[in-house]
Amino acid sequence: MPIRVFRSLIVCLFFATLYGCGPTTPKKQTVRIDGSSTVQPIMTAAAELYGDKADIRVGVSGTGGGFKKFLDERPNLRTDISNASRPIKPVEVELASKVGVDFIELAIGFDGIAVVINPQNDWAKSLTMPELRRIWSRDGNVKTWKDVRDTFPDVPITLYGPGTDSGTFDFFIETVVGERENARSDYTMSEDDNVIVQGVSRDKGGIGYFGLAYFKANENKLAVLGIDPGDGVPVKPSLETVRSGSYHPLSRPLLVYVSTGAAARPGVQTFLQFLLENAERIVEHPKVGYVALPPEMYQLARRRLDRKVTGTVFAGARQDKSLEELFRVDEG
Amino acid sequence: MSSLPLSTAQSQFQPRLAQRRFWGAVFMVICWLLSLVSLAVLVSLLVHVWNEGGSWLSLKLLTNYASVLNPREAGLKSALWGTIWLAVLTAIFSITIGIGAAVYLEEFAARNRFTRFIHLNIANLAGVPSIVYGILGLALFVRWCRYDESVLSGALTLTLLILPVIIIAAREALAAVPSSLRQAALALGATRWQTVWHHVLPAALPGIMTGIILAISRAIGETAPLIMVGAVGYIRSVPESLRSPFTALPIQIFDWTGxxxxxxxxxxxxxxxxLLGVLLTMNALAAGIRAWQQRSKVQ
Incomplete structure (x- = not known):
């Protein structure tokens, strides 16, 4: 009876479709979040702790991709909150004013970038910023560890790093090398930081960089370098040194942007208040692995949200200013 | 006259049986080794995955939502249901459109320059990278049709992705049906439609099903086009309607590996x-239907 089978199959599929079209149950408040994959664990953890009081969706389109959705031409496709591992760029601010989106900028944590080497590397304990620059720039011509510092042995140096699409790459290259054109590209790049962990842990001359959380999860396989910012006192990245700001300049702020339209909705507002009130335990949760800001900073952020202070504090900001100084600017 | 070249050929023919058997054996060994290599790759992959994740398999994995704070309690509920929704919807869309297109092209359409052009295009579309279909789905379904970032947009995008494969497989299966079957039906007074519906299509169904199995299996393993059309990374609900937001198994797996x-x-x-389990279940289901079909045809 092949025909009957075929027909009943088609009928079944048809009803399955109809069932799918059926009425939907009344919805909870939705909160649409997208953006940086670095910030995503923080928001996911917050959503998890917040529970079923709202329908929270977190996407991972990357910082730039997230801003594209945050500033969509069509209001109903716009996300409510955009995660960013770098401050909003001037072109994105321009786009925001063009499509008519006013946004509130909130800092929610720090991420330290750890520069890691193989544990068998017994010569390098710390590097200075100029030495890092020589390693990662095109015109540095570094082939062996001896090229980095004369006292190091003549062991070939192998580089590992995040891919050019990642916010970590942008931040590291901008901070260490300066101009993107001068960044080396003749090494193993991977969007998956676990590949960098594998590479450096199997290569005696290896060196790589990524977020502190990846070093903490692999402390037995890797060694971390202290970074000398220029005063002769190298500092290793840790919760304490990143939080106090002494691990400098390789720490970056993690930010979220919320549109004033979304912030006016009770669902989004209560979620963000919850996030800022519980930020410390969320951000420093061992499975999230970032560094919390000082408590005053979260109070500043909550006030900012209450007063709906729009715009970015990073526009034309000087690099040597601390995050706290930047956010204090609009106080008073 | 004609016997002369034959006899000379016969006289020059040397059986060299030992040599031929030897090369035959060598070829067989090579074939064996090649199939062993592909099998070894598959087995080592499975063993590796099993060693990594076998002890983490539990019912909780199927019934809990994803969790960052508590990996031991984390599950795949939203991703699993998202994938099931995608698979069922994609199957509905791609089977109806795919078989329809194949039947038209193979049984009804005239063979002219235009249909040849269509054939060529379908064959080329089968080789387009999946991310391109993602971009197309974003422009067409999410934005132009205003289906937004829903499970419907995802399923329609996957449908576009696998349609060429299904159409090509279905056409091959239809072409393999002996034309004596069509001629017999037509000679007995059946209309063209009756011939196709009652005789050609059932005869071609096993081949068509094989194509569908392969295509749907590919569809549910896709990540990139779904991310393009807005599948989310984290959500604490399962799709309730065609317009629900969704995530899928490959996206959840990708998130966890990073x-x-x-x-x-x-x-x-x-x-x-x-994911392999879902794939095998679907394939077993389709293979079961196919076997049942063939059995009932014989009776």
Whole structure:
């Protein structure tokens, strides 16, 4: 009876479709979040702790991709909150004013970038910023560890790093090398930081960089370098040194942007208040692995949200200013 | 006259049986080795994934939502249901459109320059990278049709992705049906439509099903086009309607493999096993239907 089978199959599929079209149950408040994959664990953890009081969706389109959705031409496709591992760029601010989106900028944590080497590397304990620059720039011509510092042995140096699409790459290259054109590209790049962990842990001359959380999860396989910012006192990245700001300049702020339209909705507002009130335990949760800001900073952020202070504090900001100084600017 | 070249050929013919058997044996060994290599790759992959994630398989994995704070309690509920929704919807769309297109092209359409042009295009579309279909789906379904970032947009995008494969497979299967079957039906007074519906299509169904199985299996393993059309990374609900937001198994697995902590890598491996399970279940279902079909045809 092949025909009957075929027909009943088609009928079944048809009803399955109809069932799918059926009425939907009344919805909870939705909160649409997208953006940086670095910030995503923080928001996911917050959503998890917040529970079923709202329908929270977190996407991972990357910082730039997230801003594209945050500033969509069509209001109903716009996300409510955009995660960013770098401050909003001037072109994105321009786009925001063009499509008519006013946004509130909130800092929610720090991420330290750890520069890691193989544990068998017994010569390098710390590097200075100029030495890092020589390693990662095109015109540095570094082939062996001896090229980095004369006292190091003549062991070939192998580089590992995040891919050019990642916010970590942008931040590291901008901070260490300066101009993107001068960044080396003749090494193993991977969007998956676990590949960098594998590479450096199997290569005696290896060196790589990524977020502190990846070093903490692999402390037995890797060694971390202290970074000398220029005063002769190298500092290793840790919760304490990143939080106090002494691990400098390789720490970056993690930010979220919320549109004033979304912030006016009770669902989004209560979620963000919850996030800022519980930020410390969320951000420093061992499975999230970032560094919390000082408590005053979260109070500043909550006030900012209450007063709906729009715009970015990073526009034309000087690099040597601390995050706290930047956010204090609009106080008073 | 004609016997002369034959006899000379016969006289020059040397059986050299030993040599031919030897080369035959060598060829067989090569074939064996080649199939062993592909099998070894598959087995080592499965063993590796099983070692990583086997002990993390549990019912919780199927019934709990994803969790960052507590990997031991994390599950795939939203991703699993998202994938099931996608698979069922994609099957509905792609089977109806795919078989329809193949039947038209093979049984009804005239063979002219235009249909040849269509054939060529379908064959080329089968080789287009999946991310391109993602971009097309974003422009066409999410934005132009205003289906937004829903499970419907995802399923329609996957449908576009696998349609060429289904159409090509269905056309091959229809072409393989002996034309004596069509001629017999037509000679007995059946209309063209009756011939196709009652005789050609049932005869071609096993071949068509094979194509569908392969195509749907490919569709549910896709990640990139779904991310393009807005599948989310984290959501604490399962799709309730065609317009619901969704996530899918490959996206959840991708998310877990990128995390720093090793617990998530085990979860990802367990997720791969679940995805393989879904795939095998679907294939077994389709193979079962196919076998049943063939049996009932014989009776």
């Amino acid at each position: 995390r720093p902590q090793s617990e998530f890598h085990h979860l990802a491996a367990a997720g791969i096993l679940v």
